[in-house]
């Protein structure tokens with residue numbers, strides 16, 4: 001059994017979002033980088049749990065990013081996993097990233113691939129589906145529960161206002177969100193052993209970049225709040241109805 | 248040449264997000280001087296020609312009941328084949344659960360540039376540039392699609408449904424497909440019936456830790472019911488099991504953009520705001536005048552939710568008669 005977990009690097013959730021170079025580049029000034037929460041808390045931890053249950057499982061992590069993603073991938077290795085692969089490329093185009101991951105996946109002969117639900121910076125929710133298509137694998141997005149019995153996976157996924165239980169035989173790609181696992185904090189032993197775990201750097205395969213970011217924009221600032229006295233909630237409802245016309 | 252719009256449906260009903268996608272696709276087709284055509288896999292309980300009211304000239308339908316359940320792999324192949332057969336140059340999906348499952352597969356299969364989370368019509372003056380949300384709603388990016396074929400997944404509640412005048416009637420064309428067997432088997436599905444799905448809701452009433460416990464949610468539900476709104480909550484509320492997980496909004500929950508978001512007893516942490524700050528009107532009820540949420544609000548009451556909210560409900564009921 002071989003599992004691959006896709007790990008991406010994102011700004012911390014409290015990071016101040018601003019742009020430079022005429023709004024064409026994200027300003028990383030003072031920004032703390034973290035493992036994308038969905039990748040760390042759910043995808044990685046569930047994969048580690050599967051390995052704990054069946055120690056013969058081989059668990060690899062992959063990230064597509066430049067050398068500055070190494071602290072992130074080391075931190076992921078401190079939580080768990082046997083080795084990491086970094087594809088030495090930088091891109092915001094989902095197809096390009098997916099093509100790199102699919103190539104690593106093909107070379108490694110994995111049975112199961114986990115991604116996070118989405119990256120909290122580009123919010124594409126698209127890498128998983130693309131990798132699955134490139135591999136011609138089934139893909140179960142937005143899982144809230146994942147169980148494995150031999151080579152058959154039972155996955156509960158979120159749907160519009162409901163849930164669905166799916167079954168599929170490996171190989172399979174699943175995108176993970178809350179519910180799949182509980183966040184783990186790396187311990188000292190993990191941090192020490194992560195230093196010596198292999199981190200392979202591979203050069204990207206040729207792939208096209210199909211999209212490019214032209215510029216960024218911040219939402220317009222709010223005009224300011226209109227406060228209504230606490231003893232007159234009816235006035236708030238009147239304003240919502242007559243002034244804001246929202247219902 | 249055409250703009251092809253994916254029409255998502257469930258339980259025999261075309262979803263509201265599909266009408267938004269149709270309206271968006273029709274406007275884009277007008278902009279490009281091509282025709283807008285819908286694609287629907289499976290069967291619904293309505294006359295599809297009436298979708299012409301939203302600007303579609305044709306609806307391609309593969310009317311096989313086996314297709315009523317969406318399988319991303321099966322759907323992607325059928326849609327990709329239809330794109331090739333119809334000569335579409337742009338494919339539009341709603342960016343809901345179905346769109347998130349299928350759009351990336353179709354894009355990868357056809358090597359088409361994808362933008363997911365679009366919030367406005369493309370700028371086609373110079374290339375093809377689409378505005379989308381990034382950083383969990385804290386900013387927007389303008390993304391250029393550099394391929395002849397383009398795929399756009401449109402965020403719910405980002406484009407108004409536009410019904411044309413008169414009786415626009417679409418031609419319904421049978422789409423012949425050789426559907427492959429799904430590799431994913433659906434064992435069971437549950438659907439909260441009668442409720443508005445949060446992502447589609449126009450009005451949302453949301454509660455936070457300020458409500459103290461699940462036993463106090465009656466005041467939230469009553470206000471939501473009076474308004475015909477969906478209910479939501481902050482993350483600690485879902486984490487403590489006071490409310491179901493699918494109600495959790497924010498950076499690590501669902502991102503929503505309703506016309507009205509009423510936040511009750513929620514402090515307005517940056518990760519919460521990330522999921523709701525695209526709401527058109529934000530109302531905050533909080534007893535602490537320093538709560539950060541007031542900075543992001545349009546209207547607010549500094550007061551005790553347990554006193555204020557029931558009075559709001561009364562006022563709504565009175566207004567609605």
Ligand SMILES: Cc1cc2nc3c(=O)[nH]c(=O)nc-3n(C[C@H](O)[C@H](O)[C@H](O)COP(=O)(O)OP(=O)(O)OC[C@H]3O[C@@H](n4cnc5c(N)ncnc54)[C@H](O)[C@@H]3O)c2cc1C
Nearest residue numbers: 455456457481482497498499512513514518519534535552
């Ligand atoms: C990586 C990360 C991701 C996160 N993602 C999310 C997310 O997606 N969504 C999310 O919501 N949070 C998220 N959080 C948590 C977030 O930081 C806040 O902790 C959370 O939003 C606070 O929830 P709250 O406002 O309900 O509770 P609190 O912060 O405890 O606020 C309660 C509020 O209720 C008010 N109040 C108390 N009593 C009353 C009363 N009687 N009447 C009126 N008002 C009253 C108080 O003044 C206070 O402002 C995330 C955190 C991290 C670190």
Ligand SMILES: Nc1ncnc2c1ncn2[C@@H]1O[C@H](COP(=O)(O)O)[C@@H](O)[C@H]1O
Nearest residue numbers: 006008064115116118119124125126127
């Ligand atoms: N550069 C990357 N390297 C490795 N995995 C990635 C990368 N970008 C995204 N992913 C994975 O794909 C998931 C979805 O990302 P996205 O489609 O960008 O929202 C993330 O949660 C990661 O698991």
